[in-house]
Amino acid sequence: MASSSQIDLSGTTYCVLTGASQGIGRAIAAQVSKMLGPNSVMLLLARNKEQLSQTASLCESKNVKVFYESIDLSKASLLEMNFALNKSLEGRRVTDFSTSLIFHNVGSLGNLAVDTARMQDVPELREYYDLNVFNVIALNTQFLKLFEEVEDRVVIVNITSLCAIKPMSGMAYYCSGKAAREMYFKVLAEEKKHIRVLNYSPGPVETSMIDYVLAETVNKNLRDVFNSFKNQGTLLKPEMTARKCVKVLLNSKFSPGEHVDYFDDE
Ligand SMILES: NC(=O)c1ccc[n+]([C@@H]2O[C@H](COP(=O)([O-])OP(=O)(O)OC[C@H]3O[C@@H](n4cnc5c(N)ncnc54)[C@H](OP(=O)(O)O)[C@@H]3O)[C@@H](O)[C@H]2O)c1
Numbered sequence: 001m002a003s004s005s006q007i008d009l010s011g012t013t014y015c016v017l018t019g020a021s022q023g024i025g026r027a028i029a030a031q032v033s034k035m036l037g038p039n040s041v042m043l044l045l046a047r048n049k050e051q052l053s054q055t056a057s058l059c060e061s062k063n064v065k066v067f068y069e070s071i072d073l074s075k076a077s078l079l080e081m082n083f084a085l086n087k088s089l090e091g092r093r094v095t096d097f098s099t100s101l102i103f104h105n106v107g108s109l110g111n112l113a114v115d116t117a118r119m120q121d122v123p124e125l126r127e128y129y130d131l132n133v134f135n136v137i138a139l140n141t142q143f144l145k146l147f148e149e150v151e152d153r154v155v156i157v158n159i160t161s162l163c164a165i166k167p168m169s170g171m172a173y174y175c176s177g178k179a180a181r182e183m184y185f186k187v188l189a190e191e192k193k194h195i196r197v198l199n200y201s202p203g204p205v206e207t208s209m210i211d212y213v214l215a216e217t218v219n220k221n222l223r224d225v226f227n228s229f230k231n232q233g234t235l236l237k238p239e240m241t242a243r244k245c246v247k248v249l250l251n252s253k254f255s256p257g258e259h260v261d262y263f264d265d266e
Helices: 023-033 049-059 078-089 122-146 148-153 172-191 208-216 220-231 238-251
Strands: 013-018 040-046 064-070 099-104 154-159 196-201 258-261
Touching: 013 023, 013 078, 013 122, 023 040, 023 049, 023 099, 023 154, 023 238, 040 049, 040 078, 049 064, 064 078, 078 122, 099 122, 099 148, 122 148, 122 154, 122 172, 148 154, 154 172, 154 238, 172 196, 196 238, 208 220
Parallel strands: 013 040, 013 099, 040 064, 099 154, 154 196, 196 258
Antiparallel strands: none
């Protein structure tokens, strides 16, 4: 069942986006920035400050003030997360914004050089889960606490993957992390029906993630799948999936926490 309220970004909007320095995150930031109304604010997070500033320049406009913060989200404390959020609010009240939007786009692939049946490096797994699951949850909670007063204006987009719902050989870190992260957002959506929560799966997209898979994987099946994506030219451009993501959001037909894929019918 689709949730009723229409998402409207044409008012004064506050938008946080993680993993904004390149790839899909940069493309979503640029696409979203075009939709925002006067006095809107964007906060872009990732580690690479230089690349963040490039994304910021794509987003800055007469309507939108852009802040960016270099932050390692695998290690960030709650204090650091709150500091970044509050700094971008610059004394403005949360009630000043008609929509408060967060994109959890940050993501990494984990160790692709170990067979699933030989995974045992728990500190490495913890670090993977810190970035891809635990700190996503922690940042989301800081955001929810900050906007508690206007919770019914909150919109959350988790950038998920087909790998969250379909096993892919050689990607146990990634698939298990994406599944856990998506399920957290589904549970949240189940509890908080007045908050709009979307799990958006961008399809196979031409970003550094694809090159990382081909460089690192020890799994032949995975290498074959990604080589065929590359050789057959079936990879999407980041801008294509970013446009679709924003379209799904603005159409607002998704049910609470629904997993919507780039290739799903509209
Ligand atoms: N590409 C695909 O085919 C595909 C398919 C399905 C889902 N996705 C999902 O889409 C999202 C974006 O992926 P992408 O393909 O655009 O990947 P990407 O080009 O590798 O971008 C990943 C982003 O995450 C940031 N990041 C990585 N580690 C970080 C850390 N420790 N702290 C803070 N930021 C960090 C990176 O910035 P810094 O390096 O500057 O920190 C970068 O901005 C991910 O969630 C991914 O799982 C991608």
